[in-house]
Amino acid sequence: MSLPRRRSRILQTTRKIGELIMTYFSKVSDAKSKGKPVAWVTVFTPVELLYALDIYPVAPEHFGALCSARGFIVDYLEEAERCGYSESLCSYSRCSLGYVLSGMNGIMPPPDILITFRNSCDVYVKWWQSLHMHLGTPLFVGETPYVLAPEDLDNYVLDYVVKQLEQLIEMAEERFGLRFDMEKLVEVLKLSDKASELWFETLKLRRFRPCPLGGRDSASDIFPLVVMQGTEEAVSFYEELLREVKGRIGRKEGVIEDEKFRLLFDGIWIWHAFDLIKYFEDKGAVFVYEPYSEAWAYRLDASEPLESIARKILSMGLNVDIDIRIERFLENIKQYQIDGAVFFSNRSCKTWSATQLVTADILNKKVNVPYLLFEADMADPRQYSEAQIKNRIDAFIEVLSES
Amino acid sequence: MYLGIDAGASATKALIVDRKGKVVSYAIVPSGINFKVSSQKALEKVLKSSGLSLKEICYAVSTGYGRALVKAEAHSSEIICVSRGIHKLLPSVRTIIDVGGQDSKAIRIDEYGRVLNFAMNDKCAAGTGRFLEVMSNLIGKSINELSRLHHKSSKPIRISSTCTVFAESEVISHISQGSKIEDVIAGLHQAIAGRIFNMSSRIGFEKDVAFTGGVAKNEGFVAALSKKTGLTPLLPEEPQTVCALGAALAAIRKYEESISHAHL
Ligand SMILES: Nc1ncnc2c1ncn2[C@@H]1O[C@H](COP(=O)(O)OP(=O)(O)O)[C@@H](O)[C@H]1O
Ligand code: SF4
Numbered sequence: 001m002s003l004p005r006r007r008s009r010i011l012q013t014t015r016k017i018g019e020l021i022m023t024y025f026s027k028v029s030d031a032k033s034k035g036k037p038v039a040w041v042t043v044f045t046p047v048e049l050l051y052a053l054d055i056y057p058v059a060p061e062h063f064g065a066l067c068s069a070r071g072f073i074v075d076y077l078e079e080a081e082r083c084g085y086s087e088s089l090c091s092y093s094r095c096s097l098g099y100v101l102s103g104m105n106g107i108m109p110p111p112d113i114l115i116t117f118r119n120s121c122d123v124y125v126k127w128w129q130s131l132h133m134h135l136g137t138p139l140f141v142g143e144t145p146y147v148l149a150p151e152d153l154d155n156y157v158l159d160y161v162v163k164q165l166e167q168l169i170e171m172a173e174e175r176f177g178l179r180f181d182m183e184k185l186v187e188v189l190k191l192s193d194k195a196s197e198l199w200f201e202t203l204k205l206r207r208f209r210p211c212p213l214g215g216r217d218s219a220s221d222i223f224p225l226v227v228m229q230g231t232e233e234a235v236s237f238y239e240e241l242l243r244e245v246k247g248r249i250g251r252k253e254g255v256i257e258d259e260k261f262r263l264l265f266d267g268i269w270i271w272h273a274f275d276l277i278k279y280f281e282d283k284g285a286v287f288v289y290e291p292y293s294e295a296w297a298y299r300l301d302a303s304e305p306l307e308s309i310a311r312k313i314l315s316m317g318l319n320v321d322i323d324i325r326i327e328r329f330l331e332n333i334k335q336y337q338i339d340g341a342v343f344f345s346n347r348s349c350k351t352w353s354a355t356q357l358v359t360a361d362i363l364n365k366k367v368n369v370p371y372l373l374f375e376a377d378m379a380d381p382r383q384y385s386e387a388q389i390k391n392r393i394d395a396f397i398e399v400l401s402e403s
Numbered sequence: 404m405y406l407g408i409d410a411g412a413s414a415t416k417a418l419i420v421d422r423k424g425k426v427v428s429y430a431i432v433p434s435g436i437n438f439k440v441s442s443q444k445a446l447e448k449v450l451k452s453s454g455l456s457l458k459e460i461c462y463a464v465s466t467g468y469g470r471a472l473v474k475a476e477a478h479s480s481e482i483i484c485v486s487r488g489i490h491k492l493l494p495s496v497r498t499i500i501d502v503g504g505q506d507s508k509a510i511r512i513d514e515y516g517r518v519l520n521f522a523m524n525d526k527c528a529a530g531t532g533r534f535l536e537v538m539s540n541l542i543g544k545s546i547n548e549l550s551r552l553h554h555k556s557s558k559p560i561r562i563s564s565t566c567t568v569f570a571e572s573e574v575i576s577h578i579s580q581g582s583k584i585e586d587v588i589a590g591l592h593q594a595i596a597g598r599i600f601n602m603s604s605r606i607g608f609e610k611d612v613a614f615t616g617g618v619a620k621n622e623g624f625v626a627a628l629s630k631k632t633g634l635t636p637l638l639p640e641e642p643q644t645v646c647a648l649g650a651a652l653a654a655i656r657k658y659e660e661s662i663s664h665a666h667l
Contacts, residue, residue, distance in 0.1 A: 391468065395521065402518060
């Protein structure tokens, strides 16, 4: 008998992400050296608008995740802490502040403008102000009111955000002598919308048994939607991904051979302990749904460019009422046939973690889904106890086997 | 005969049951830094006290923090083992609060002893036996004395820090300000009971509630937690070996499964 050949679980397309990220960073650096402005943005800022203006966005949050995953974040964190930033601040913010304070000798080029919209958390505002304080670069802080029902936005809320987008355009034109071109924006929006459509379609295919795309894929594959929305590269990436996933479904090929448990993951992934996902997979458990993966895509309407962008930044998952989030959970638990929920309570991200216990409790009572809740930090590896977390995962898997 | 070994972070427990699941004998030894050594010691001790030889053990299951390092046919998590153990001893129990050396957990089980849900303390030592050990060293009273002195207290002090290191300095300042040692002790018990209460509240306290783990042998702590929760808990005769019992019961089941497989 020949030995069974172990199939690779990670998709071929996912494997290209690393290269895509490097190409993207070198493109931004090239642009910078040619005198094009680089913007540091918080994720869920209107990247499309920037591309239309010929401004190149990079996201310090993404940089934080990258540094954590590649194992060189601690130097930056410690630099920020030495300069007085508290250890209880979000580790993404500490990472980029440490990067700035230690001279910015990495792949992320220095910014010409700092842009944020306060939609995910309040940290953004103070964080961007601190960056501004250290760098002296122009700063734009946009405000997004908390949204109760994203489908039913009040006009004044929408107008308020559109107005700010116009101010941003004006500021960029003035500062950098750029010309805003509405036709270009429409083109960019169409590409961005296409990428989102493809990603949504791909995610839906995870309803199949066995699930064709796992947590390690979804965690990496979001990258083009973080800072490359509105580019051709992003669209072709998601086209290729969708093709590969459909192929897997055709062959009835799952992430793992013997899929026993289908799980949902709530939180940001733990970048420095990425292998935990594999630890679950080795035990027959596959992640089939994460609010985090869905959060990056948004369908845009190119016939209403600015309104559509405003809706997108207002509807960001953490800016939406908790009841709506819980409704989504309940719906998706059914759709994706979920057996258990994993809640990662993130020391960095209070805005995400605060509602988890309530949510977990409701899921448990309403649909009887067992859950595991554990604490760590998404990017700071110094507050992580591997043995203890694995111990809990083992117990959780046993609980799932019982029910 | 069937063996359960619970290699806990602070103590290693070995327990032998007969075919019917009746406890024959058990042993508790400190875990030290090497689970291989401590489990070997616990095994020798339990064999000696039961007068059995290793050959008479058909199957062993290990559990606890060091379970993977212990020689056994299979291993299982503490959550499952504690639940199985308590179900055997006290079948009316639906909620277990287990406080050991380095972690504490609250577990909800159904009428068959199956786990419905659980919660565990996060990383730090604050809600565990380790906290009391650090404090007993600090104030120069043994763990047994903590238990005894608790009841003499009339005005327990309030510890506000959640961190063991900060709590230590709070205790020092209370003592230097002339607080009575029994009030300090009762305050410490209340502090850990408070933390465990918060953790367990996540899963609720469906009756009956049992306390297990080594710290459940500390009467002061049991009194403080009972007061905090307003419950009258059930206590097994030996709370520290419930998990090892669960492992031993799992050994019976696994052995029977392996036999029936062999006959297929
Ligand atoms: N008689 C006792 N009175 C009070 N505390 C005790 C007693 N015996 C053990 N303990 C405490 O119980 C803890 C160990 O409990 P155990 O359940 O064995 O933990 P683990 O499984 O994590 O090693 C230690 O912190 C110890 O101080
Ligand atoms: S606190 Fe949370 S939402 Fe805010 S930047 Fe940090 S990780 Fe992102």
